[in-house]
Amino acid sequence: MTASASPHHVPVLLNEVVEALAIAPGETHVDGTFGAGGYSRAILEKGAARVFAFDRDPEAIQWGEALVASSGERLTLVPERFSRMRQALADRGVDAVDGVTLDIGVSSMQLDRAERGFSFQVDAPLDMRMSGEGESAAEFLNQADEAEIADILFHYGEELKARRIARAIVAARPIERTGQLAEIVRKAVGHRPGAKKDPATRTFQAIRIYINQELDELEGGLAAAEQVLAPGGRLAVVTFHSLEDRIVKRFLKARSGALPAGSRHLPEARASGPAATFEAVAKPVRPGEAEVAANPRARSATLRAAHRTVAPAWFSSKEGSPK
Incomplete structure (x- = not known):
């Protein structure tokens, strides 16, 4: 553009x-x-x-x-x-x-450009870097250990089911796309169709905050x-x-x-x-x-x-x- x-x-x-x-x-x-x-x-x-x-x-x-x-x-x-x-x-x-x-x-x-990987509304590469430099969200999730992922989800996303989600992420690696990550989170915590808030929201927030400090x-x-x-x-x-x-x-x-x-x-x-x-x-x-x-x-x-x-x-x- x-x-x-x-x-x-x-x-x-x-x-x-x-x-x-x-x-x-x-x-x-x-x-x-x-x-x-x-x-x-x-x-x-x-x-x-x-x-x-x-x-x-x-x-x-x-x-x-x-x-x-x-x-x-x-x-x-x-x-x-x-x-x-x-x-x-x-x-x-x-x-x-x-x-x-x-x-x-x-x-x-950034949210509206699917290829930036900030949103799970459209399936896209899992990136989330505001500057385009440094470690991407996919690289972090595929290399970090389970405890580190859980800590980030809890502290930056205030996610009470952080350990369960982190365990599911590690078990599903490699993870490369936003849709893949969103589905992993939904299955880990249980997703009721029509719920007001998608359960993947907090996870995406936490990872984005971490990646961009x-x-x-x-x-x-x-x-x-x-x-x-x-x-x-x-x-x-x-x-x-x-x-x-x-x-x-x-x-x-x-x-x-x-x-x-x-x-x-x-x-x-x-x-x-x-x-x-x-x-x-x-x-x-x-x-x-x-x-x-x-x-x-x-x-x-x-x-x-x-x-x-x-x-x-x-x-x-x-x-x-x-x-």
Whole structure:
């Protein structure tokens, strides 16, 4: 697919994200998860002078070239993980921005392209790599031992039948296609036709998160956003399941002084510890009935937003290193 064929996709909670960002003409913003460009397009339409859009998926970068041209070069595409936004922006002469938007998880474009192997709705090669690089889902499942597979299904998919599914996966190897994996899971846990949720959903989620290191990437991206946001800058994060939302919620509570952090990326907050780096933490926002009816994928989405204070970031300029 060429750049001219880029899909015009309306992202989840678009109006709510734009409102949280409070975009003013002339500002500089980061869209950390470009995807089909929905948030970037909206930010540009609100008058932002520059938008730096990150995506590790080379297909998303290719599709975005048409929007770069139509934006009058106000949009810059960055083929990089959003956890590296501080260094990537510095390389482009930018030290601070007015807003950062993150839409976490797999994009609709990735789900809808069967050959990417993210979905079991259509049988396809079992890939799941957002960047197209590194170990594929099939390679992992065919090489990992049963205990490792079970741990990943339990921790990243919150799958209570993880051991049973892992045992079935190992017994059925080699596994090469999405349809094959989905059927293995269904047989392992029992599948009632017409059930509201396919039993393979959690397994696919867990493997995708593991392959793409999504939770580590989210934690690193939040810390990077803290580094690049100017005082008064706005952060807006949309998540799609409890594991992601828990990380964002904990980050904002810790960074606003509401509670101690518990992640290796989030040092313990103490009375004598760092000053709060975020304030005006908004209540979580979820899609209304109309949006869910129009886009069922929106049903589990949650938006969390906050404003950057003048306090220095809890991390040094070197990513991943606490002060």
